[in-house]
Amino acid sequence: MALLDATAITKSFAGVQALRGVSFELRSGEVHALLGENGAGKSTLIKVITGAEKADSGTLTVAGHVVPHHSPAAARALGIAAVYQQPALFPDLTVEENVGLALESGPAWRRIDWHARRRQARELLERSGAEIAPERTVSTLSMPEQQLVEIAKAIGARARILILDEPTASVTDREVERLFRVIGALRSEGAGIVYISHRLDEVAVIADRVTVLRDGQNVATRDMRDVDRDELVRLMVGREMQAIYPKREVPIGKTALEVKGLGCRAAGIRDITFEVRRGEILGIAGLVGSGRTELAETLFGLTPADEGAIGLQDDVMRTESPAAAIRKKMAYLPEDRRQHGVVMEMPVAANISLANLDAVSRNGLIDHAVERSLAIRYVERLRIKTPSVHAETGALSGGNQQKVAVARWLAINPEVLILDEPTQGVDIGSKREIHQIMVELAAQGMAIVMISSELAEILGMSDRVAVMHGGTMAGILSRAEATQEKILALALGHA
Amino acid sequence: MLERHRREISLVVAILAIGAVLAVVAPGFFAFANQRDLMLANMPVLIVALGMVLVILTGQIDISVGSQFAICSVATGVFARMGLPTPLAGAAACLVGALMGSVNGALVAWVRIPSIVVTLATMVALRDGLRWVTQGAWVQDLPPGFQWFGQSQASSELITAGCAAALAVGMNWGLRNLAAGRVVYATGSSPNAARLAGINPRLVVFAVFVVTGALTGFAAAFNAVRFLQIPSNLGIGRGGDSGGSRHDCRNAAGGTAAGRDRSGADVSGVQRVLGAGD
Numbered sequence: 001m002a003l004l005d006a007t008a009i010t011k012s013f014a015g016v017q018a019l020r021g022v023s024f025e026l027r028s029g030e031v032h033a034l035l036g037e038n039g040a041g042k043s044t045l046i047k048v049i050t051g052a053e054k055a056d057s058g059t060l061t062v063a064g065h066v067v068p069h070h071s072p073a074a075a076r077a078l079g080i081a082a083v084y085q086q087p088a089l090f091p092d093l094t095v096e097e098n099v100g101l102a103l104e105s106g107p108a109w110r111r112i113d114w115h116a117r118r119r120q121a122r123e124l125l126e127r128s129g130a131e132i133a134p135e136r137t138v139s140t141l142s143m144p145e146q147q148l149v150e151i152a153k154a155i156g157a158r159a160r161i162l163i164l165d166e167p168t169a170s171v172t173d174r175e176v177e178r179l180f181r182v183i184g185a186l187r188s189e190g191a192g193i194v195y196i197s198h199r200l201d202e203v204a205v206i207a208d209r210v211t212v213l214r215d216g217q218n219v220a221t222r223d224m225r226d227v228d229r230d231e232l233v234r235l236m237v238g239r240e241m242q243a244i245y246p247k248r249e250v251p252i253g254k255t256a257l258e259v260k261g262l263g264c265r266a267a268g269i270r271d272i273t274f275e276v277r278r279g280e281i282l283g284i285a286g287l288v289g290s291g292r293t294e295l296a297e298t299l300f301g302l303t304p305a306d307e308g309a310i311g312l313q314d315d316v317m318r319t320e321s322p323a324a325a326i327r328k329k330m331a332y333l334p335e336d337r338r339q340h341g342v343v344m345e346m347p348v349a350a351n352i353s354l355a356n357l358d359a360v361s362r363n364g365l366i367d368h369a370v371e372r373s374l375a376i377r378y379v380e381r382l383r384i385k386t387p388s389v390h391a392e393t394g395a396l397s398g399g400n401q402q403k404v405a406v407a408r409w410l411a412i413n414p415e416v417l418i419l420d421e422p423t424q425g426v427d428i429g430s431k432r433e434i435h436q437i438m439v440e441l442a443a444q445g446m447a448i449v450m451i452s453s454e455l456a457e458i459l460g461m462s463d464r465v466a467v468m469h470g471g472t473m474a475g476i477l478s479r480a481e482a483t484q485e486k487i488l489a490l491a492l493g494h495a
Numbered sequence: 496m497l498e499r500h501r502r503e504i505s506l507v508v509a510i511l512a513i514g515a516v517l518a519v520v521a522p523g524f525f526a527f528a529n530q531r532d533l534m535l536a537n538m539p540v541l542i543v544a545l546g547m548v549l550v551i552l553t554g555q556i557d558i559s560v561g562s563q564f565a566i567c568s569v570a571t572g573v574f575a576r577m578g579l580p581t582p583l584a585g586a587a588a589c590l591v592g593a594l595m596g597s598v599n600g601a602l603v604a605w606v607r608i609p610s611i612v613v614t615l616a617t618m619v620a621l622r623d624g625l626r627w628v629t630q631g632a633w634v635q636d637l638p639p640g641f642q643w644f645g646q647s648q649a650s651s652e653l654i655t656a657g658c659a660a661a662l663a664v665g666m667n668w669g670l671r672n673l674a675a676g677r678v679v680y681a682t683g684s685s686p687n688a689a690r691l692a693g694i695n696p697r698l699v700v701f702a703v704f705v706v707t708g709a710l711t712g713f714a715a716a717f718n719a720v721r722f723l724q725i726p727s728n729l730g731i732g733r734g735g736d737s738g739g740s741r742h743d744c745r746n747a748a749g750g751t752a753a754g755r756d757r758s759g760a761d762v763s764g765v766q767r768v769l770g771a772g773d
């Protein structure tokens with residue numbers, strides 16, 4: 001019998017039909033992958049199932065019983081737990097408090113057993129493969145660490161139905177492996193797991209069945225054994241697409257960014273030396289917590305360096321603020337789009353122009369026509385799915401928000417572009433698009449630094465691969481030298 | 496439409512409800528002369544509120560504007576008595592306001608104390624400081640050209656209303672069309688994202704406090720010219736200050752005691768209902 005049966009679900013948001021009669025069935029003891037392009041309606045379907053959004057029509061049946069009035073509380077009572085695409089933790093509480101709040105039940109005036117709470121948090125974090133101290137405040141955690149805490153919470157809920165909406169968008173292969181082990185254990189205990197991801201190779205490993213959504217409709221539900229990658233892509237995108245990376249060799253020019261002995265105590269990085277030349281894509285690999293994002297933040301002036309120097313545009317300095325970095329034509333796409341990447345309350349156009357207000361205004365006066373055409377250009381170029389450039393960015397699907405963030409930085413025409421997980425949560429079509437754009441930009445002489453947790457992306461796109469370990473540079477490999485094994489060995493500190 | 500303007504609609508409903516109550520309890524409230532006087536008397540409040548809009552847009556609050564208003568009122572009078580022409584005295588009051596705003600702004604933006612704490616402290620400090628300095632005395636012996644800018648009351652009121660309206664329209668326009676307005680919104684919505692986009696959120700927060708102070712000074716000057724002698728407690732009781740008495744407030748808004756308004760507006764009934772004139 002189906003554990004969960006959603007039939008003919010429709011849902012629309014102010015003019016956008018997100019779901020048009022989707023049916024979806026989840027069996028006990030299976031991992032059911034949910035695939036589709038950005039904006040296909042995956043997250044919306046999930047939110048309907050967890051009661052976070054109310055469906056306009058359709059029925060939901062859990063273990064043979066129709067659910068009449070759905071709500072998050074009802075979902076919890078029915079044994080449904082979810083990890084949403086955007087971590088939803090309380091930032092000012094500690095990890096253990098977050099876990100405790102989600103899992104403990106009982107009257108509000110019960111006494112808190114801090115020991116038990118900490119023990120439980122520690123155990124769950126360990127099971128989910130996170131090396132995070134339970135007493136840390138959530139706001140100090142990086143994006144992938146927050147995702148791991150969410151996963152720990154979901155595991156702890158002992159749910160019969162576990163929904164994971166892109167749980168691995170910014171975690172590395174090692175954490176993915178551990179997560180898969182946990183998922184495997186839950187599956188053998190009879191739980192049903194819904195797994196959303198844009199990483200098809202992951203899906204091939206973990207999923208038993210797969211459902212593909214396109215434009216709010218269910219286009220296919222298949223056994224994973226019966227489909228191959230190409231067919232999945234065809235189902236999602238509606239056309240053929242090659243699997244290879246569009247990487248091209250382009251002439252490498254002068255040094256654009258030179259980093260010497262860079263260190264920052266606050267960011268926990270030290271003794272970092274490398275250079276990036278015009279036309280080059282430097283991939284930065286490493287485990288979660290190895291200091292990749294911290295390095296980017298130091299380069300961009302968010303946490304200014306206290307050692308070493310950064311050479312940019314014939315100038316040797318330590319970038320002391322993002323504004324200074326932008327003046328030096330450096331751009332940085334952060335990994336945490338919700339907090340840093342885009343301003344959710346602002347329209348798409350305003351987000352795209354935000355780092356580039358000078359270009360769309362004269363004497364401090366914004367020229368709305370120029371701003372609009374700039375936005376439209378990037379919406380078309382990156383195929384951002386939005387009702388209009390005036391729509392609020394927060395209402396876009398996760399992958400489309402990411403594209404808005406990318407657009408902002410392309411709009412300033414940088415010389416050095418630092419990308420932190422540029423294709424997280426982006427569907428394969430658009431991912432290819434972003435890769436294509438990276439190659440074009442490199443060909444035009446831009447120097448690109450790309451941080452990625454996806455080894456295939458690192459290997460596929462980089463001219464050289466820098467590997468970080470424990471806050472310092474473990475080694476730099478040329479394209480010819482770089483292999484999965486070598487990168488992993490360096491990342492683990494075995495070299 | 497309903498969805499988009501939900502906030503505005505709830506405000507309109509609240510105002511209509513108050514109006515309905517007043518229509519029963521104090522019908523005199525709706526008399527034309529009373530409406531006009533109330534509106535004129537509250538122009539300074541509107542001007543201060545414009546500054547407050549900026550502060551709130553950046554995610555902060557300034558509850559010290561009442562005290563700033565009182566100080567700027569006195570300052571206007573003192574400058575006028577020192578021989579400055581009234582417009583210059585007003586400009587100087589703006590500077591005084593901006594100075595006080597910059598103290599608030601610096602403490603919030605760089606010392607990183609929450610704005611509610613900072614402005615609560617400055618509200619009390621400024622208010623009591625003023626009381627201590629003036630000993631409650633009013634500013635008297637103002638030069639003859641001071642009241643109503645040396646114009647007729649009607650044209651002075653027209654100037655005030657015109658300035659307030661121009662400021663309101665200008666602010667609305669600027670927030671939409673100036674890069675600076677965009678920066679204010681971005682800072683309030685997501686300081687982190689704003690910073691990464693090359694904006695200095697702290698500078699923005701500092702600046703809006705300064706602007707609010709200056710606008711408060713501006714408003715205080717326009718308010719002060721309504722008097723022959725300037726009370727040293729004007730505006731105290733505004734901005735969430737429960738320390739000032741309702742009596743002060745009535746003076747400031749209704750102008751019934753100290754003001755030499757032509758009409759002696761009938762606001763007492765209203766004040767009984769609302770507790771205050773503003």
Ligand SMILES: Nc1ncnc2c1ncn2[C@@H]1O[C@H](COP(=O)(O)OP(=O)(O)OP(=O)(O)O)[C@@H](O)[C@H]1O
Nearest residue numbers: 013018038039040041042043044395396397398399
């Ligand atoms: N709160 C909302 N308000 C308006 N439109 C919304 C809202 N939430 C989602 N949408 C729209 O519904 C559609 C489906 O969005 P959804 O988030 O389900 O996509 P998704 O398949 O999860 O995409 P992604 O892979 O990018 O996460 C999109 O076009 C999106 O813009």
Ligand SMILES: [Mg+2]
Nearest residue numbers: 042043085398
């Ligand atoms: Mg989604």
